[in-house]
Amino acid sequence: xxxxxxxxxxxxxxxxxxxxxxxxxxxxxxxxxxxxxxxxxxxxxxxxxxxxxxxxxxxxxxxxxxxxxxxxxxxxxxxxxxxxxxxxxxxxxxxxxxxxxxxxxxxxxxxxxxxxxxxxxxxxxxxxxxxxxxxxxxxxxxxxxxxxxxxxxxxxxxxxxxxxxxxxxxxxxxxxxxxxxxxxxxxxxxxxxxxxxxxxxxxxxxxxxxxxxxxxxxxxxxxxxxxxxxxxxxxxxxxxxxxxxxxxxxxxxxxxxxxxxxxxxxxxxxxxxxxxxxxxxxxxxxxxxxxxxxxxxxxxxxxxxxxxxxxxxxxxxxxxxxxxxxxxxxxxxxxxxxxxxxxxxxxxxxxxxxxxxxxxxxxxxxxxxxxxxxxxxxxxxxxxxxxxxxxxxxxxxxxxxxxxxxxxxxxxxxxxxxxxxxxxxxxxxxxxxxxxxxxxxxxxxxxxxxxxxxxxxxxxxxxxxxxxxxxxxxxxxxxxxxxxxxxxxxxxxxxxxxxxxxxxxxxxxxxxxxxxxxxxxxxxxxxxxxxxxxxxxxxxxxxxxxxxxxxxxxxxxxxxxxxxxxxxxxxxxxxxxxxxxxxxxxxxxxxxxxxxxxxxxxxxxxxxxxxxxxxxxxxxxxx
Numbered sequence: 337x338x339x340x341x342x343x344x345x346x347x348x349x350x351x352x353x354x355x356x357x358x359x360x361x362x363x364x365x366x367x368x369x370x371x372x373x374x375x376x377x378x379x380x381x382x383x384x385x386x387x388x389x390x391x392x393x394x395x396x397x398x399x400x401x402x403x404x405x406x407x408x409x410x411x412x413x414x415x416x417x418x419x420x421x422x423x424x425x426x427x428x429x430x431x432x433x434x435x436x437x438x439x440x441x442x443x444x445x446x447x448x449x450x451x452x453x454x455x456x457x458x459x460x461x462x463x464x465x466x467x468x469x470x471x472x473x474x475x476x477x478x479x480x481x482x483x484x485x486x487x488x489x490x491x492x493x494x495x496x497x498x499x500x501x502x503x504x505x506x507x508x509x510x511x512x513x514x515x516x517x518x519x520x521x522x523x524x525x526x527x528x529x530x531x532x533x534x535x536x537x538x539x540x541x542x543x544x545x546x547x548x549x550x551x552x553x554x555x556x557x558x559x560x561x562x563x564x565x566x567x568x569x570x571x572x573x574x575x576x577x578x579x580x581x582x583x584x585x586x587x588x589x590x591x592x593x594x595x596x597x598x599x600x601x602x603x604x605x606x607x608x609x610x611x612x613x614x615x616x617x618x619x620x621x622x623x624x625x626x627x628x629x630x631x632x633x634x635x636x637x638x639x640x641x642x643x644x645x646x647x648x649x650x651x652x653x654x655x656x657x658x659x660x661x662x663x664x665x666x667x668x669x670x671x672x673x674x675x676x677x678x679x680x681x682x683x684x685x686x687x688x689x690x691x692x693x694x695x696x697x698x699x700x701x702x703x704x705x706x707x708x709x710x711x712x713x714x715x716x717x718x719x720x721x722x723x724x725x726x727x728x729x730x731x732x733x734x735x736x737x738x739x740x741x742x743x744x745x746x747x748x749x750x751x752x753x754x755x756x757x758x759x760x761x762x763x764x765x766x767x768x769x770x771x772x773x774x775x776x777x778x779x780x781x782x783x784x785x786x787x788x789x790x791x792x793x794x795x796x797x798x799x800x801x802x803x804x805x806x807x808x809x810x811x812x813x814x815x816x817x818x819x820x821x822x823x824x825x826x827x828x829x830x831x832x833x834x835x836x837x838x839x840x841x842x843x844x845x846x847x848x849x850x851x852x853x854x855x856x857x858x859x860x861x862x863x864x865x866x867x868x869x870x871x872x873x874x875x876x877x878x879x880x881x882x883x884x885x886x887x888x889x890x891x892x893x894x895x896x897x898x899x900x901x902x903x904x905x906x907x908x909x910x911x912x913x914x915x916x917x918x919x920x921x922x923x924x925x926x927x928x929x930x931x932x933x934x935x936x937x938x939x940x941x942x943x944x945x946x947x948x949x950x951x952x953x954x955x956x957x958x959x
Contacts, residue, residue, distance in 0.1 A: 339443055340396070340415070340683075340951050341381050341385035341386055342386070342396065342398075342415045342417060342468055343388065343400070344377075344378075344381050344385075344889075345378050345381045345382060345385075345425065345429075345464060345468070346378075346461060346464055346465065346468070346684065348374045348375070348377040348378045348381075348460040349374050349378055349457045349536050349571060349881045350457075350461050350489060350694075351459045351876070352370055352374030352375070352453070352454075352457035352540070353457045353458045353467070354373045354455065354462060355367075355370055355858065356371055356450050356453050356454040357454045360450025360451065360453070360454060361450060361831075362408070363451070364448065364449075365440075365444065365449060366938070367449060367450040367454075367574040368436075368439065368440040368443070368444075368449065368453055369440070369638060370442065370451075370453070371436055371453035371454070371456060371457050372436040374457055375429060375432050375433045375436050375457070376433055376461060377398075378429050379429040379433045379459070379488055380431075382425045382428075382430075382914070383426065384421075384428040385431060385894065386417060386422050386425055386426075387422045387424070387425070387426045388422075388902065390418065390419055391419075391421040391422075391815065395417060395418050395830040396415060396416070396417040397414070397415070397416045398414055398415050398470075399411045399412035399413070399414035400412070400414060400415075401413055403474075403477070403686060403754060404473075407831070408529055409525070410471075410473065410530075411474070411531055412474075412532075413469060413474060413530075413614055414469070414470040414471065414474065415468045415469070415470055416468070416469065416470035416533060416534070416898065416910075417468065417568055417818050418456070419815045420597075420601065420664065420816055421467050422633075422666060422712060423668060423815075423816070424467040424593075424597055424664075425464065425467060425468065425667050427589060427593075427667070427671045427672075428460065428463050428464060428537050428589045428590065429460070429464075430461075430672075430796075431584075431589035431671050431672065431842045432456075432585060432586075432589050432590075432747060432791075433515075433584050433586050434675065434679070434792060434793045435456070435584050435588075435589070435675065435679070435789075436453070436456060437579050437582075437787070437788070437789045438581055438679050438786050438789040438790075439452065439453070439456065439541075439579075439581040440681070441783050441786040441926035442563070442579070442580065442581055442682055442686065442784055442786060443579060443781065445579070446579075448492065448493075451805050452489075452492060452579065452656070454767075455485055455489050455492070456489075456581075456582075456585065457487050457589055458481070458485050458488075459482060459485035459486075459489065459585060459591075460585075460589075460590065461476075461481070462478050462481025462482045462484070462485055462590075462887040463482050463589070463591070464486065464574050465477060465478035465481060465697055465887045466478025466479055466481070466482065466594055466597070467597060469670070470532060470533055470534070471530075471531040471532045471533060472521055472532075472533070472536075473521065473531040475598070475601075476517065476518075478513065478516065478594075479514070479558070479562065479598075481593045482562075482563070482590050482594060483507065483510050483591075485590075485591075486503075486506055486507075486510075486575070486586055486591050487502075487504075487507040488501050488504050488583065488584075489578050489579070489585075490502050490575045490577060490578040490586075491503025491504070491578070492504040492579055492582065493578075494713065495577070495913060497575070498577050499577040499578065501574075501577075502574040502576075502577035502578070503573055503577075503578075503788070505570070505574055506571040506572075506574070506575055507569050509561060509568050509570060509571040510562060510568075510571065511561075512557075512561055512568060513557055513559070513560055513561015513562055513568055513698075514558055514561060515556045515557075515559025516554045516555075516556075516557025516558050516561070516563075516847055517554065517557065517561075519557075520550075520551050520552075520554030520555040520557075520558065520683060522549055523547070523554060523869040524536065524551055526673055527543055527547050527551065527663075530594040531796055533601070535898060536605070536622045537604040537605070540604050540605055540608050540744035541608060543608075545553075545608075545609065545610075547829060548605060548607045548608050548609040548665070549611060551605060551609070551611075552606050552611050552806070553611060553614070554600070554613060555598065555599070555605075556599070556611070556614070557603060558595065558598070559594075559595030559596070559599055559652075560595070560618065562591065562592065562594045562595040562598075562948075563593070563594065563595030563596060563648050563651075563652070564591045564592055564644070564648060564650065565595075565618055565622045565645075565649065565652060565664075566618060566620065566621060566622045566625060566860050566944070567882075569622060569626065569645050570578065570882060570883055570886065572586075572592065572641055572644065572645055573638050573641040573642060573645075574638040574878075576638055576641055577642070577684075579687060580637065580678060580679070580681060581678075581679070581682065581684030582770070583637060583640075583641070583678050583681075583760075584675045584678035584679050585675075587640070587641070587644040587674050587675070588670070588671045588672070588674045588675030588677060588678065588764075589675065591759075592644060592648055593648075593651075593671070594664060595648075595651065595668050596648065596655060596664070596667050597664075597667070598665075598809055599615065599652070599655045600655055600660045600664055602664060603655075603660050606655075606659060606906055607658070611739065612655075612657060612658055613656060613657075613740075614654055615655060615656030615746055616653045616655075616656025616657050616741065617649065617652075617656070617744065617777055618649075618652060618656075619648075619652025619653040619654075619655075619656055619744045620647060620649065620650075620652075620653040620737070620744045620747045620748055621650040621745070621747070621753070622646070622648070622649035622651070622652070623645075623646045623647070623653065623748065623751045623783035624644045624747050624750065624751045625648025625649075625753070625880075626643070626645035626646040626649065627642070627643075627751050627754040627755055627758065628645045628754065629642050629876055629879050630642035630643055630646065630754075630758040630875055631754060631761070632758065632869065632873050632876045632877050633877070634694050634765075635692050635693065635694075635697050636681050636684060636685075636691055636692045636693075636694055636697075636762065636766065637678070637681055637754065639694075639758060639759075639762050640677055640678055640681060640694075641672070643674070643718065643755065643758070643759070644670075645675070646751065646755065647666070647670050647718070647755075649751075649792070650730060650733050650748065650751075651663045651670070652734075652738075653666050653733060653737055653744060653748060654666060654733040654736060657736050657737050657739075657740040657741065657744070658736070659732065659733060659737075659808065660816065661728065661732075661808060661812060661813040661816045662732040662733045662735075662736050662807075662808070662813075663733065664816065665728070665729040665732060665804045665813075666726075666729035666730060666732075667771055668729070668800065669717070669725040669726055669728070669729040669800055669801050669804075670726070671727070672712070672717075672725065672793060672796045672797040672800055673714040673717040673718050673724075673726060673797040675793060675797075676710060676713065676714040676790065676793045676794055677711060677714040677715070677718070678798045679786075679789065679790055679793065680707050680710050680711040680714065680761075680790055681711075683781075683782040683786055683787070683790065684697070684700065684704065684705040684707060684766065685708075686782045686786065686856055687700070687704055687707070687779045687780045687781060688700075688701065688773065688777060689784060690750070691773065691777065693764070694762065694766050695772065696772055696773050696774070697765060697766045697767075697771075697772060697773060698766070698768070698770055698772040698773070699765075699768070699769055699770055699771040700766055700771075700772050701767040701768060701769045703780065704767075704779060704780070704781045704782070705781065706781055706782075706787045706790060706791065707781065707787070708767045708855075709794075710787075710790040710791060710793070710794045711763065711767070711796050711800045713762065713797055714797050715759040715762070715763055716798075717761060717797050717798060717801075718759055719754055719755060719756035719759055719760070719770070719844045719847070719848065720751075720755070720756065720840060720841070720844045721756075721841065721844055721845070721848075722837075722841065723801070723802065724798050724800075724801065725796070725797060725798060725799065725801030725802075726906070727801060727841075728801035728802070728804045728805065728839075728855070729801055729804060729832070730752060730837045730840070731840050732808070733746050733748065733952065734749060734752070734753035734836060734840060735807065735833050735836050736838055737806070737859075737862075745836075746922075749839060749840060749843055750959065751911040752840055752843050752844055752847075753843035753844060753846055753847040753922065754847065755844075755847070755894060756843070756846075756847030756848050756851070757847035757848070757850055757851045758846040758848070758851075760801075760848045760852065760853075760855075760856075761851045761854070761855050762793045763851075764851060764852065764855035764856035765855055767880060768855075768856055769855075769856070770790055774780050792929060802916075803931050804851075807833055823903065831928055843860060865888060885905050887905040912932040918945050
């Protein structure tokens with residue numbers, strides 16, 4: 337077996353899992369250093385041995401060994417590295433490295449410290465398998481691996497019922513999406529006889545449109561579950577029950593980005609199937625829907641969670657209209673500024689005794705200056721204010737959407753204004769105004785092991801978007817196009833990119849000004865903030881009652897059928913009844929036989945005499 341950079345990339349986090357998993361309880365706090373060094377090694381390999389060679393034109397498609405052979409099925413453990421994979425690898429390892437460093441300080445007093453870093457390393461390992469795979473079945477291994485790790489980390493504090501419930505919810509909802517993904521894999525094998533990307537994409541044009549539509553829509557169901565889109569988005573806001581670094585890892589570098597990557601990787605299939613507008617409409621409606629719920633939420637981390645759902649919707653809108661480079665570009669910029677904002681949210685919690693309710697904050701700007709300024713960088717980036725990173729990637733998606741479907745662009749533009757509003761609502765409620773926290777709380781800045789990653793992460797969060805200048809003719813789009821990503825096909829550019837940037841920036845600025853007028857310019861009375869919501873606000877606070885609708889229409893009927901039909905009728909009545917009937921028959925027969933098995937020799941002798949008499953009588957009298 338040839339040792340390649342990709343193999344080493346995967347090997348280091350796996351070694352971290354083995355060392356911390358088996359010996360972590362004895363090693364103590366050193367497990368944090370081991371886990372971090374493992375990711376640091378992968379990060380260096382990602383930069384110097386993978387990304388830079390790929391920029392220079394290198395590619396890799398390698399099979400290590402045959403994994404499965406059964407009849408006509410042959411699946412290898414193999415890697416496919418092109419620009420798309422290289423970008424994803426760099427994003428995953430970079431953001432994960434900052435999160436690991438930050439976690440050393442954030443989790444230092446947690447009794448599950450070594451277990452936490454074991455799971456983090458495993459999470460990164462699974463995500464790297466997903467993005468480096470050269471076939472759909474190996475991708476599915478990584479796909480399920482990140483799902484398992486999300487379950488373990490969301491429910492990390494398993495002594496809390498809310499954490500257990502959130503972990504189960506994430507796991508079950510993702511199983512729905514994964515069922516669609518599996519059906520897609522079965523259909524792929526039935527149609528192509530292979531799972532290998534290269535062979536599938538080469539033969540895709542020979543397949544009927546119906547088969548391609550079935551494959552892509554089934555794969556898209558998997559993406560909807562993994563990347564939290566309508567109607568399977570409900571697990572992601574509840575995933576905030578896990579430690580904050582977990583939230584950052586899930587939202588920024590792993591798990592939820594998997595669906596976007598899978599569609600971008602499967603671009604040849606989606607292009608031929610012509611289902612892109614389905615993807616785009618689901619994405620843009622999710623973006624708007626999630627943004628409206630973030631407008632009124634008072635939980636610091638949940639606002640960021642709904643923001644992630646919304647931004648993922650933008651990414652799906654991008655890849656849906658064929659702008660794969662723009663979708664991946666936004667995935668990259670989002671990874672940095674969203675990872676930054678979740679870590680700053682953890683810093684706020686650290687200084688506020690784990691408080692998450694923004695109504696009980698205020699005035700933290702002077703208490704936590706590093707946290708405030710780094711959070712502000714992330715907020716400006718996601719709001720789409722130039723020249724920060726989110727501006728370039730979001731506007732490229734909006735520009736591409738405008739060329740394909742004006743209504744998608746319009747909804748995306750409105751959502752951009754909502755995004756700016758709720759992000760600066762969060763800033764004004766948390767960092768400005770008079771303190772609203774209790775006197776027993778003493779806000780303070782986090783230690784350097786937590787603030788240094790914030791400062792370092794703020795740099796790419798602000799500036800990484802510059803690599804996308806030029807849109808679909810820029811360096812980033814050309815990089816992906818050189819390895820098969822055609823970008824967005826535009827028949828006629830009806831309006832210039834600059835003309836579309838102007839309303840986008842104005843809408844974002846309007847959202848910021850409106851947030852300031854409502855939450856920043858005046859003191860916020862705690863009684864007013866705590867007042868019960870009414871009307872539309874009540875609908876938004878209760879998240880459109882979607883969870884209640886799912887509970888009434890799906891969960892309760894399943895529980896009723898499970899309890900009163902499957903349990904009491906089928907299990908107790910039929911299955912247990914048959915088993916009990918057999919037992920009763922055996923006991924009855926045994927009771928009868930017991931009458932003849934008295935243990936008395938005289939009774940046995942009498943039985944023998946009676947038997948002999950009957951037999952002799954039969955032969956003498958009847959014969």
